[in-house]
Amino acid sequence: MIVRMSKIEIVGPKPLIQDVLGVIREMGIFQIDAEAVGFIEKDQEKNIRSFYPAKRTALEKLFLEEILLKIDELDSLLPGTRTRTSYIEPRSVLDAIDKAADRHIALAKDLRLRLEELQKEQADLSRHKLFLDSMSSILANASDAPDLDFIGLTIREPDMVERLRDAISRITDWKFELLTKKADDGTLVGLITVEKAVSEKLKRSLSEEQLPELSFPAAFAGLSFPEKIVGVGRRLELISGEIGRILSDLERLSAQWMPIYERVRQWVTDRLALITATASAFESRMCFFIHGWLPSKDLDRLRTSLDGAFGSTVVIEEKEIKEEDLDRVPIVLKNQAYFRPFELFTGLLPLPAYTSYDPTPFIGIFFPLFFGMILGDAGYGLVLGMLAAFLMRRFKKRKAVADAGRILAVSSFYTIFFGILFGEFFGDLPQRLFGLKPLCIERRTAIVPMLGFAVAVGGAHVFLGMVLGAVSAFRKRERKEALYRIISLIVIFCVMALVASLSGLLPSELARPVIIAVLFMTPLLFFTGGLLAPLELLKSIGNIISYVRIMAIGLTSVLLAFVANTLGGMTGDIVTGIVVGGLLHLLNILLGVFSPTIHSLRLHYVEFFSKFIVHGGKQFEPLKK
Amino acid sequence: MDKALIALAAALAIGLPALATAWAQSKIGAAGAGALAEKPELSGTIIILVAIPETMVILGFVVATMILFTVK
Numbered sequence: 044m045i046v047r048m049s050k051i052e053i054v055g056p057k058p059l060i061q062d063v064l065g066v067i068r069e070m071g072i073f074q075i076d077a078e079a080v081g082f083i084e085k086d087q088e089k090n091i092r093s094f095y096p097a098k099r100t101a102l103e104k105l106f107l108e109e110i111l112l113k114i115d116e117l118d119s120l121l122p123g124t125r126t127r128t129s130y131i132e133p134r135s136v137l138d139a140i141d142k143a144a145d146r147h148i149a150l151a152k153d154l155r156l157r158l159e160e161l162q163k164e165q166a167d168l169s170r171h172k173l174f175l176d177s178m179s180s181i182l183a184n185a186s187d188a189p190d191l192d193f194i195g196l197t198i199r200e201p202d203m204v205e206r207l208r209d210a211i212s213r214i215t216d217w218k219f220e221l222l223t224k225k226a227d228d229g230t231l232v233g234l235i236t237v238e239k240a241v242s243e244k245l246k247r248s249l250s251e252e253q254l255p256e257l258s259f260p261a262a263f264a265g266l267s268f269p270e271k272i273v274g275v276g277r278r279l280e281l282i283s284g285e286i287g288r289i290l291s292d293l294e295r296l297s298a299q300w301m302p303i304y305e306r307v308r309q310w311v312t313d314r315l316a317l318i319t320a321t322a323s324a325f326e327s328r329m330c331f332f333i334h335g336w337l338p339s340k341d342l343d344r345l346r347t348s349l350d351g352a353f354g355s356t357v358v359i360e361e362k363e364i365k366e367e368d369l370d371r372v373p374i375v376l377k378n379q380a381y382f383r384p385f386e387l388f389t390g391l392l393p394l395p396a397y398t399s400y401d402p403t404p405f406i407g408i409f410f411p412l413f414f415g416m417i418l419g420d421a422g423y424g425l426v427l428g429m430l431a432a433f434l435m436r437r438f439k440k441r442k443a444v445a446d447a448g449r450i451l452a453v454s455s456f457y458t459i460f461f462g463i464l465f466g467e468f469f470g471d472l473p474q475r476l477f478g479l480k481p482l483c484i485e486r487r488t489a490i491v492p493m494l495g496f497a498v499a500v501g502g503a504h505v506f507l508g509m510v511l512g513a514v515s516a517f518r519k520r521e522r523k524e525a526l527y528r529i530i531s532l533i534v535i536f537c538v539m540a541l542v543a544s545l546s547g548l549l550p551s552e553l554a555r556p557v558i559i560a561v562l563f564m565t566p567l568l569f570f571t572g573g574l575l576a577p578l579e580l581l582k583s584i585g586n587i588i589s590y591v592r593i594m595a596i597g598l599t600s601v602l603l604a605f606v607a608n609t610l611g612g613m614t615g616d617i618v619t620g621i622v623v624g625g626l627l628h629l630l631n632i633l634l635g636v637f638s639p640t641i642h643s644l645r646l647h648y649v650e651f652f653s654k655f656i657v658h659g660g661k662q663f664e665p666l667k668k
Numbered sequence: 669m670d671k672a673l674i675a676l677a678a679a680l681a682i683g684l685p686a687l688a689t690a691w692a693q694s695k696i697g698a699a700g701a702g703a704l705a706e707k708p709e710l711s712g713t714i715i716i717l718v719a720i721p722e723t724m725v726i727l728g729f730v731v732a733t734m735i736l737f738t739v740k
Binding site for chain 1: 711712713715716719720722723726727729730733737
């Protein structure tokens with residue numbers, strides 16, 4: 044249901060505008076309209092203009108925006124572990140907070156910079172440590188050979204080892220030793236031992252081949268490998284300690300100050316929202332004017348609140364909604380508990396116009412009905428019912444999933460109902476096992492009667508849509524449009540009667556008067572609907588035939604269930620039969636969730652709603668916290 | 669021979685519209701997926717657009733049924 048809205052004007056002395064907006068914002072039921080058209084009388088337009096904020100307010104806005112930016116920057120620099128809530132009154136400490144924010148940003152930036160440097164050094168040294176740890180057994184005696192040089196490498200791919208060995212042998216004339224080892228992290232590290240005389244030449248060649256030596260930081264230059272192992276270990280310990288200290292400093296800063304900043308941010312955001320809202324108001328020499336919309340049922344509540352806060356100084360007036368205002372009325376949809384889950388499907392469509400209908404109740408009534416007609420199997424209905432119960436219990440807090448569960452629950456009920464009528468329980472099992480006959484009709488064989496039934500359902504549904512379209516046109520005082528819709532409805536009814544008469548469902552004598560009636564209506568149809576009226580009529584007939592999908596999709600489901608049972612029976616073994624049949628039924632149930640949903644929705648969106656729902660409404664967006 | 673021709677006619681009546689529907693839906697579906705990536709709020713409109721060509725195959729199904737069950 045589309046909630047009835049009221050067009051409101053609030054008037055009061057200019058100095059009170061922020062306070063009035065504060066009350067409105069607190070209640071969260073009023074949408075401000077920034078347009079003056081339709082609210083201000085023509086003869087008053089020269090006296091009223093957009094609200095012009097005082098210089099002080101403009102400066103305050105700039106100041107608050109700057110504070111907000113500073114708090115955001117500080118927030119991005121500090122870790123996010125905050126447990127305390129601050130109850131400080133922000134208005135009185137804004138200046139102090141502004142200065143403190145500058146100081147804290149500088150401190151946090153310094154700490155972050157130092158942290159990054161240390162983390163980079165830690166990463167570099169960890170790589171070196173990996174190499175040293177892997178080669179420690181070899182390097183332990185390195186100091187005993189003063190004529191030898193050691194070159195460390197990280198080898199990217201194991202295939203490179205042989206190529207590397209060939210290249211080194213050419214440069215060193217086979218006077219070298221290359222040892223490789225897999226490090227703890229899986230990378231391959233290598234150590235080349237060569238005479239000092241050729242080591243520089245080898246290092247240059249390796250560098251040209253994109254295999255640079257693993258060079259240690261300057262602080263470790265001149266140390267032997269065993270000394271380097273000890274030195275790197277100590278430095279890593281120091282770095283790790285310093286990183287821990289910096290992180291705890293940042294944590295402390297965050298825990299101590301961020302709750303206060305959060306509190307200030309909340310206050311500043313609220314204040315800025317109020318200042319921004321004043322830009323949508325209007326003013327005369329002495330007064331402010333706030334125009335907007337609210338649900339009619341909330342009008343008394345707003346009036347009481349404003350009276351309580353400002354007495355007779357602030358006046359609230361409900362204005363008449365004129366025809367030219369209708370496109371601007373914001374839309375609120377409110378439905379009863381049964382229909383509310385179906386808003387999930389309504390949300391896929393644009394909002395209806397204020398003078399149109401809320402599609403939700405129609406989907407709520409007809410969607411499960413069509414779903415049940417299509418699937419129509421008591422066994423499948425039971426399985427879907429259990430799935431729905433699981434979704435509703437398991438996902439109570441996830442509204443969309445819980446709503447989907449509720450829709451599935453209603454749909455499964457109709458599936459069971461039609462399943463009983465069609466005598467289907469996991470296909471034709473009742474007939475096979477117990478020789479039971481369907482209560483109403485056997486879908487698998489009664490193809491033409493089911494086709495007629497589906498068209499009849501389509502006719503009734505589309506007729507309802509057309510009647511609602513005519514009522515809607517009457518309500519909008521579009522008499523010609525309303526007349527066109529009624530004539531279209533009569534002509535389609537006559538065409539259906541003619542088809543029924545010619546196919547023997549109705550007496551054949553009916554054909555002639557029906558043809559005369561259609562011929563009589565045709566000029567009226569052109570007069571009210573224009574030259575394209577017959578085309579629209581054909582479209583409507585096509586819409587009705589489109590409901591045959593109820594029978595067509597249902598037939599595929601029935602046949603797949605029949606195939607599942609037949610194949611299961613052909614296996615000759617009870618266990619294999621249950622597995623084969625069960626798997627096919629499972630596939631059919633999966634298809635049975637998606638296919639009827641998509642096709643039922645399509646019948647609503649394309650065939651039904653196109654007859655009477657006008658889209659184009661705007662969402663109601665009240666000023667609120 | 670007559671039965672074979674009736675069956676062929678019914679098969680063509682549903683087969684050709686099915687191909688046409690598939691072709692139309694492939695084009696609309698691809699364009700719709702692109703549009704949805706840019707504007708997710710258009711999902712309802714895209715569902716409608718993808719579903720529109722299905723009428724062809726449903727009409728084909730009706731004609732095929734008529735051929736099978738009414739032509740003697």
